[in-house]
């Protein structure tokens with residue numbers, strides 16, 4: 001038995017069977033390459049599901065975290081720390097939003113966003129009982145509140161009854177959103193670019209229309225930027241590309257580049273008249289280690305002009321992927337996406353998961369998404385030659401499966 005086989009067999013004895021893991025045991029990473037226990041290397045176009053924007057072992061990131069670990073890990077939110085202020089400052093500056101609440105995950109950021117919206121409406125109206133409009137094929141996380149606004153039935157149904165007062169509309173269909181508005185509607189929640197659902201960017205007209213609808217009826221717009229935010233589309237947040245500003249934004253994944261951290265961030269109007277002391281809290285949220293990671297991420301992004309790199313390199317990625325589709329013998333029916341968040345639509349009779357598994361064998365990590373899509377979320381530091389190598393491996397894998 002190899003070392004990997006031993007670890008996998010032992011892990012399967014003690015871990016809850018909540019995941020279908022690929023049969024690989026990773027032990028270290030460097031740049032955009034992961035290595036398994038046997039020393040085999042893998043080109044990573046998944047980034048741990050959009051988390052590792054800086055790749056692996058980034059020296060300035062490692063140094064910032066190492067320093068913080070030696071200084072202070074945690075004090076709770078009963079007290080102030082300098083890293084907490086610095087991280088919140090960066091997040092408000094880059095988003096143009098006003099106030100930050102740090103969480104430990106994306107789902108928790110969604111939970112907080114929902115509570116803030118409900119509190120805003122209950123303070124305004126003097127009563128509770130408000131509703132939220134969410135989108136079909138959306139994904140907002142696995143906690144009960146987040147699952148309640150997730151538009152995929154099989155994520156929700158076993159856990160019903162969930163949070164009530166959620167109505168679903170069709171993404172990119174403004175009339176279907178309008179049809180769900182009632183006097184009780186307090187918020188509309190959507191991903192600026194749907195991720196798990198199959199990489200669907202919002203249509204500019206749709207997003208602008210939802211914003212106008214929210215303004216007209218004093219409904220709060222919650223944009224979930226957990227996957228599409230933090231530079232992935234070439235802006236700090238995808239909504240900045242559209243010129244549409246949310247009242248509340250949820251962010252996580254690449255926010256800490258590996259340290260578990262998320263946040264919900266409120267615009268001035270919402271911040272001033274929603275959450276008050278005692279309404280919400282978190283033991284860990286924004287602790288010095290997480291906050292140091294957030295600050296390091298923002299400062300490295302600036303120093304290395306990561307957004308500029310994504311903007312400059314994304315057209316090359318798109319061009320290469322379009323060429324791959326064209327030469328795939330019909331296996332890849334097309335491409336959707338923005339920046340370094342790309343989906344390849346796979347022919348119906350070939351499961352995208354089978355391609356991802358074969359790619360892993362061939363030393364390339366890619367993800368899948370709903371609707372039989374291969375999902376690419378590379379580290380934001382990938383170069384043109386990494387993109388060339390990815391296309392070469394994926395092209396060979398596709399040929400071998402035909």
Ligand SMILES: *Cc1c(COP(=O)(O)O)cnc(C)c1O
Pocket residue numbers: 104105106107108110139140141142191195196224225226227228252253
């Ligand atoms: C991953 C994801 C979440 C949930 O984040 P967790 O950290 O897994 O809780 C929420 N929304 C979107 C869009 C995501 O991609």
